[in-house]
Amino acid sequence: MKDEALSSLYTPALVVDLDKVKRNVQNMTERYEKLGVQLRPHMKTHKTLECADIMTGGTRRCIVVSTLAEASFYADHGFDDILYAYPLPFDKVEHCAALSERLDLFQVLLDHPDALEELKKRPLKDGRQWHVWLKLDCGNGRAGVLYSDPGTLKLALAIAQADGVELTGVYAHCGNTYKCKGVEQIQAVAQETTNLTLQFMEKLKDAGVTCKSSIGSTPSCSHPVKDMAQLSEVHPGNYVFYDVQQSLIGSCSLEDVAVKVLTRVISHAPHRNQLLVDCGWTGLSLDGAGTLPTGYAVIEGHTDLKLVSMTQEHGRMEPISGPLDYSKYPLGTMLTLIPYHSCATAAMHSVYHVYSEGHLVGKWLPTRGW
């Protein structure tokens, strides 16, 4: 990035490279057009209208969100066909009902029989149906009913048979790809999740029920296996920005990362062989726990520096080895941090500065809250 365009920014500042965003989105979109599978992009990484428009090609249709705040934000701006892919929180059922009654297609997700009972207690007006996805745990080990549990098929059938409720789809999130290194390992998890999901779809079919199927994560969707063509949808989100973590997993290269945090040197601490910078964890997040060889981030153009620790608004940097050459880093020097996890870093910022071909071209304002 060229310093002239960015030198006016207060730091820490989150800068989005618009050209990389568009390239990342185009690659993912073309990949799933070729495979013949509907791409339903997740909004959780950026939570902005502008990125959502890029990811949906301006259709404002077919998105996933992880908070009701995102769902309302997008609905208020003309988006539809929204899937709130989070185990149904009971305090939010009434709000979900209002969105279901207002939009053409608002969809919820559940992974417990009690959640189905909660939906049945709140029938939708005008003969509308609750559109429900069942969350399947295919080895990720977070939300979802276990694919192999006999109760899982029972729950799917109960959703399909309930009055005022429709089983819209089966949703498996293969977040276990985040433990992978390299394409082979990613594809092994993608294959396993695809197989288990498709086997479950067969069981449903045998019981006379058909509905959609969706799997995905940025690693698996960046390197799909052939059998994913048999799914109805995929739902990655992080690919819009990517990050250092994704480059280490093998989803992308470091060049593809579309967000950076600018920070400035604010002091020298020669008694500790350190620099002090104006980015603490409120500008970057603590995700990654400082485990990179360069600490909490990659410092662009300075492979010899490590961001060793952060407090709320301060960061400490030191050389990976040897004494620090302070003449290279006078106070005010701007440094560029490539974040470990862009979802976490973006969540720390209320404004994203958008950069394209050497110019700042705008500001994006994400939605926040739950």
Ligand SMILES: Cc1ncc(COP(=O)(O)O)c(C=O)c1O
């Ligand atoms: C339920 C769910 N679906 C989809 C995604 C998108 O996956 P990724 O961030 O790997 O793109 C996430 C991310 O955490 C998720 O939690």
